[in-house]
Amino acid sequence: MSGFGWTSTTDEVLEGKDLSGMTVFITGANSGLGQETARAMAAKGAQIVMAGRDQAKLDEAVAAILASVPQAQLDTxxxxxxxxxxxxxxxxxARQQFDKIDILINNAGVMATPFEHTHDGFERQFGTNHLGHFALTAELMPLIERGSAKRIVNLSSRGHxxxxxxxxxxxxxxxxxxxWSSYGQSKTANVLFTVGLEQRFAVLGIHAYAVHPGGIETxxxxxMTQDMRDALMARISxxxxxxxxKTIPQxxxxxxxxATAEAIEGKGGVYCEDCHVAQQDDESTTGGVRTYALNPSFAxxxxxxxxxLTGAKFPS
Ligand SMILES: NC(=O)c1ccc[n+]([C@@H]2O[C@H](COP(=O)([O-])OP(=O)(O)OC[C@H]3O[C@@H](n4cnc5c(N)ncnc54)[C@H](OP(=O)(O)O)[C@@H]3O)[C@@H](O)[C@H]2O)c1
Structure with missing residues (x-):
């Protein structure tokens, strides 16, 4: 057991940690969970590279973090x-500007979008949530290889x-x-990508972890349309x-x-929720990871x- 659980917050989990000297690259860092992750890790001394698609939103997020962590080292x-x-x-x-990335947090995501396509013609949820992060990680791998922590965190969801x-x-x-099935597919892909990364890169000391953060209002x-919102609220209530x-810090x-727990060092390829590694479970609707999401041949x-689809190639 990690000693942390459902109610634990970012600051509690990071208490006593010193992240100075670490470079942490976070996608979707201008909002919600990504912004809070950036704030909390910056407060522990990490240099944060905040990635987002809109510079004005990134600037706003930087200002909000600096208001509570004046010494934060933030790049966008x-x-x-x-x-x-x-x-x-x-x-x-990024490769010109930074020498290394210690921790990559593939956090950005979209949920329950109408049927739309990315610039490259992929369905938007699969394209953004999985394929975009796949291509990004491939391109950043040389920097991650030079990092010391060598961790990759992929935001998945119980939606898988x-x-x-x-x-x-x-x-x-x-x-x-x-x-919804499209969101679920993309979030299963986030877990399978985690398994695939572990299969290929554990040998280099690089470990990957999938995360379900909980249900948080961001x-x-x-x-979602009003009908979808009503149906979801009826289901979860x-x-x-x-x-x-959960609150955003939870x-x-x-x-x-x-991204930081010593207890899971070297033990990637897993799905975490409520600050612990979840068990495989094909029945529960309240927790656990489905077998199909951890299946190595699916990965x-x-x-x-x-x-x-992306033409991206990881260094071999
Ligand atoms: N909140 C929950 O209850 C919950 C539950 C399970 C899993 N998750 C996962 O947690 C992660 C973070 O979600 P959140 O709740 O913090 O949501 P959020 O507040 O909507 O943040 C999502 C972030 O992703 C960015 N993003 C979306 N499309 C992008 C694109 N094409 N390129 C670059 N960035 C893009 C958004 O940027 P813009 O601001 O520019 O749109 C935003 O910064 C997601 O992967 C989500 O699936 C959340």
Missing amino acids: ITLDLGSLESIRAATSR HMGPVHFEDPNYQHRAYDP NLGRH KSDTGFAW GAATSCWA DQLWKLSEE
């Missing part, structure tokens, strides 16, 4: 995960319970689009779900834990598919 980088060209441009700048990756038609070209729900909202705590299949 514009990055649209829905564009391979933007990813290549951002990572090329909604379904596996549909390998024949990940972009919904030949099946009816459903915003900007993530912005694409049933007493047997045991659902309760929600970002599992990311901070997965391999997703890796090959992602390479084909």
Whole structure:
């Protein structure tokens, strides 16, 4: 047991840690969980590279963090995960500007979007949440290899319970689009990517962790229609779900834990929730990780598919 749990906050999880000298790259750092993760790790001395697609939003987030952590070392980088060209441009700048990345937190995400496509023609949730981060991580790998902590944290979700990756038609070209099954597919892909990273890079001391942060009121729900919102609230307010909202510092705590906890050093390829490693469970609706999300051959299949679709190649 980690000693932390559902109610733990970022500051509690990081208490006593010294992150000075560490460079932490966080996607979606201008909002919600990413911004709180940046604040909390900056307060412990880490240099934070805050990636987001809108410089004005990044500037606002930087100002908000500096207001509570005046000594924070913050850099920003514009990055649209829905564009391979933007990813290549951002990572090329990152490689010029930074010597290393100790911890990469692939946090950005969209949820329950209408049927839309990224610049490269991928369905938006699969394209942004998984393929964008796959290509980003491949391009940043030389910097991560030079880091000391060598951790990659991928924000997944309990939403992965909604379904596996549909390998024949990940972009919904030949099946009816459903915003929730698409979100579920993308969040399962985040776990399988974690498994794939561990399979390939553990030998270099690089370890990957998938995280379910909990249910937190952020900007993530912005694409839901009122009907979708009502249906979701009706589902989660049933007493047997045991659902309760976390605060943002509680929600970002599992990311901070997965990024720094000594107890899981060298033990990646796992899915974490409430600041511990979750068990495999194909029945529970209140926790655990589905077997299909940890399946090593699915992870391999997703890796090959992602390479084909994005053209991204990890250093071998
Ligand atoms: N909140 C929850 O209850 C919950 C539950 C389970 C999992 N999660 C996961 O936690 C992560 C963080 O979510 P959050 O709750 O903090 O949501 P949020 O407040 O909406 O933050 C999402 C971040 O992702 C960024 N983003 C979206 N599309 C992008 C793109 N194409 N390129 C670059 N950045 C992009 C957003 O930037 P803009 O501001 O420019 O849109 C924003 O900074 C997500 O991966 C989400 O799936 C959250």
